[in-house]
Amino acid sequence: MATAVTPVSEVCDLLVIGSGAGGLSAAVTAAHLGLEVVVVEKEAQFGGTTAWSGGWMWVPRNPLAAEAGIKEDLNAPLTYLRHELGAQFDEARARTYLEHAPRMVDFFRRRTALQFIDGNAIPDFHGNTPGATLGGRSVCAAPFDARALGRRVHDLKPPLHETTLWGMGIAAGAELKHFLNALHRPASLAHVCKWVARYWIDLAIHRRGMRLVNGNALVGALAHSALEQGVDIRVQHPALQLLRDGNRVTGAVVASPQGRLQIQARCGVVLATGGFPHDATRKQQLLPHAGATGLEHWSAAGWGNTGDGLRLGESAGGTVATDLPQAAALAPVSLVPRADGSVAHFPHLIERGKPGLIAVNRQGRRFTNEANSYHDFTQDLLKTTPAAESPTAWLLCDHAFIRCYGLGAVKPAPLPLRRWLANGYLQRGNTLAELAQACSIDPAGLQATVARYNAQAATGQDADFAKGETPYNRMQGDAARAQAAGLPNPCMAPLQSGPFYAIKVVVGSLGTFAGLKVNPHAQVLNPQGQPIAGLYAVGNDMTSMMGGNYPSGGITLGPAMTFAYLAAHHAAGVDAGASPLRN
Numbered sequence: 158m159a160t161a162v163t164p165v166s167e168v169c170d171l172l173v174i175g176s177g178a179g180g181l182s183a184a185v186t187a188a189h190l191g192l193e194v195v196v197v198e199k200e201a202q203f204g205g206t207t208a209w210s211g212g213w214m215w216v217p218r219n220p221l222a223a224e225a226g227i228k229e230d231l232n233a234p235l236t237y238l239r240h241e242l243g244a245q246f247d248e249a250r251a252r253t254y255l256e257h258a259p260r261m262v263d264f265f266r267r268r269t270a271l272q273f274i275d276g277n278a279i280p281d282f283h284g285n286t287p288g289a290t291l292g293g294r295s296v297c298a299a300p301f302d303a304r305a306l307g308r309r310v311h312d313l314k315p316p317l318h319e320t321t322l323w324g325m326g327i328a329a330g331a332e333l334k335h336f337l338n339a340l341h342r343p344a345s346l347a348h349v350c351k352w353v354a355r356y357w358i359d360l361a362i363h364r365r366g367m368r369l370v371n372g373n374a375l376v377g378a379l380a381h382s383a384l385e386q387g388v389d390i391r392v393q394h395p396a397l398q399l400l401r402d403g404n405r406v407t408g409a410v411v412a413s414p415q416g417r418l419q420i421q422a423r424c425g426v427v428l429a430t431g432g433f434p435h436d437a438t439r440k441q442q443l444l445p446h447a448g449a450t451g452l453e454h455w456s457a458a459g460w461g462n463t464g465d466g467l468r469l470g471e472s473a474g475g476t477v478a479t480d481l482p483q484a485a486a487l488a489p490v491s492l493v494p495r496a497d498g499s500v501a502h503f504p505h506l507i508e509r510g511k512p513g514l515i516a517v518n519r520q521g522r523r524f525t526n527e528a529n530s531y532h533d534f535t536q537d538l539l540k541t542t543p544a545a546e547s548p549t550a551w552l553l554c555d556h557a558f559i560r561c562y563g564l565g566a567v568k569p570a571p572l573p574l575r576r577w578l579a580n581g582y583l584q585r586g587n588t589l590a591e592l593a594q595a596c597s598i599d600p601a602g603l604q605a606t607v608a609r610y611n612a613q614a615a616t617g618q619d620a621d622f623a624k625g626e627t628p629y630n631r632m633q634g635d636a637a638r639a640q641a642a643g644l645p646n647p648c649m650a651p652l653q654s655g656p657f658y659a660i661k662v663v664v665g666s667l668g669t670f671a672g673l674k675v676n677p678h679a680q681v682l683n684p685q686g687q688p689i690a691g692l693y694a695v696g697n698d699m700t701s702m703m704g705g706n707y708p709s710g711g712i713t714l715g716p717a718m719t720f721a722y723l724a725a726h727h728a729a730g731v732d733a734g735a736s737p738l739r740n
């Protein structure tokens with residue numbers, strides 16, 4: 158007869174479930190406030206989607222901007238949010254965010270290994286909205302030397318392979334520009350050779366790149382800071398169930414390679430499992446385009462994010478928001494076949510605004526301003542797709558474009574195209590008609606669209622979708638190349654000589670917006686709006702403070718880290734407004 162095994166019991170102050178930006182920021186802050194912290198991570202490596210991300214955070218009035226002389230009143234970003242969020246604007250929550258986000262950056266910068274680079278030239282997505290800025294509201298994790306992690310470096314999730322060069326991360330901004338210019342500018346080539354040489358040496362010595370950039374640097378620096386403060390980070394430890402004493406959450410049952418254990422947490426439990434991008438049931442409920450199976454939403458988020466935090470929160474009386482205008486941070490995604498038979502989900506974040514690319518539907522027609530944000534692009538795809546069809550589009554360009562910028566997972570020259578043509582990821586046609594046939598696009602529609610687009614590119618006026626008219630569009634473009642070609646619009650160039658190329662994109666996301674309802678301390682709320690003692694939700698387990706809107710880049714990581722910082726203060730019984738961490 159089977160006998161029930163009593164799980165081993167352990168005690169800590171704060172139990173954090175999930176090891177992305179939300180979880181690790183809560184852990185580092187709590188440890189600095191003197192709490193004994195355990196982080197449990199379900200996957201074999203820590204970092205979650207954060208480790209694959211760009212590492213950008215939207216933090217208006219951040220210290221790096223202030224030091225560069227960009228000073229603005231809290232009312233400017235507040236106005237922007239009020240107009241962008243509309244009916245979902247929650248002033249108390251927005252003010253809490255705008256007050257504490259710069260303090261969060263200041264804390265990590267002064268007291269931890271996490272350093273930042275500025276985004277002082279990065280505009281908000283919607284330049285025509287009142288309160289929008291031309292720059293100064295973003296920061297990104299600075300490159301981090303992974304050698305600081307010692308042997309734990311092998312527990313750090315590497316970047317998403319398809320977004321790298323042979324596994325080597327490339328930082329956004331100046332670094333990416335050097336890679337794109339390597340064949341034309343000796344100075345860029347020198348930089349690229351230096352980074353690539355260092356990467357190969359790292360591979361030989363450490364079996365992975367040690368110069369971390371983007372989201373990988375963010376996780377590396379946070380994990381190092383956590384470990385330094387004595388935080389116990391355990392991989393392969395999925396949380397299964399919350400422990401409760403009456404209405405208070407007191408810990409969780411966790412699986413481990415050695416068996417189940419109960420981890421009691423004196424000050425509370427933080428849910429930070431990254432939302433529901435791979436939870437078919439909830440996707441079917443909250444994302445109409447995901448279809449009856451919930452599977453027609455190809456998120457680029459980490460595979461471990463299967464909605465566990467939301468279910469755990471609900472089991473303790475929490476509620477998930479179901480009334481957002483959009484329940485996910487949408488992005489066009491292409492499906493990349495891998496040699497091992499698996500399929501990677503590649504989010505198209507960078508190349509859509511470059512001059513010489515258009516996006517078309519099955520009829521061969523453009524349906525959006527390609528240089529708009531990934532979220533807006535995908536919303537337009539959804540809006541313009543007839544109900545009976547599944548939303549699909551093609552990103553299309555000519556030979557000169559693909560060799561200059563690449564397309565999706567396909568890298569620019571001198572890397573060969575052969576593999577991508579052979580596995581069907583990339584379609585090619587010597588003429589537009591041939592390409593249309595390969596993609597099952599209407600050939601006449603496509604030819605008419607390209608003829609019209611080419612004429613518009615020559616004048617620089619996109620009479621159909623106003624491409625290139627906002628500062629964000631122009632930043633996504635390539636002013637230098639457009640200028641060299643005598644073209645007035647940095648986002649528009651004619652698609653001239655074949656062969657032509659296309660990649661199919663479908664609807665996916667960078668993560669989800671709908672999560673557990675919380676108060677400004679990130680405490681999970683019950684249906685009556687009362688906080689559930691001992692239970693916090695951060696990152697994408699918390700309903701986005703943007704209310705299902707996407708006003709700017711970095712609006713998931715900035716709030717993830719800030720509300721984690723606030724949750725840790727609350728759990729430690731410390732007033733964040735008078736935090737000792739600010740001294």
Ligand SMILES: Cc1cc2nc3c(=O)[nH]c(=O)nc-3n(C[C@H](O)[C@H](O)[C@H](O)COP(=O)(O)OP(=O)(O)OC[C@H]3O[C@@H](n4cnc5c(N)ncnc54)[C@H](O)[C@@H]3O)c2cc1C
Pocket residue numbers: 174175176177178179180197198199200203204205206207208209210211212213214215372394395396397429430431432457458459460461462463465466504666667668669695696697698710711712713714715717
């Ligand atoms: C390519 C790409 C680029 C992006 N760039 C940016 C950007 O620059 N700026 C920005 O703001 N956003 C960006 N995003 C979105 C951003 O990365 C995510 O919104 C963010 O990382 C979510 O953080 P998180 O802490 O909520 O979850 P995650 O970082 O996904 O971490 C959640 C972790 O919880 C673990 N977990 C799940 N269930 C359990 C369980 N039961 N027990 C224990 N652990 C569990 C998961 O395995 C995972 O490791 C990008 C996304 C992608 C895909």
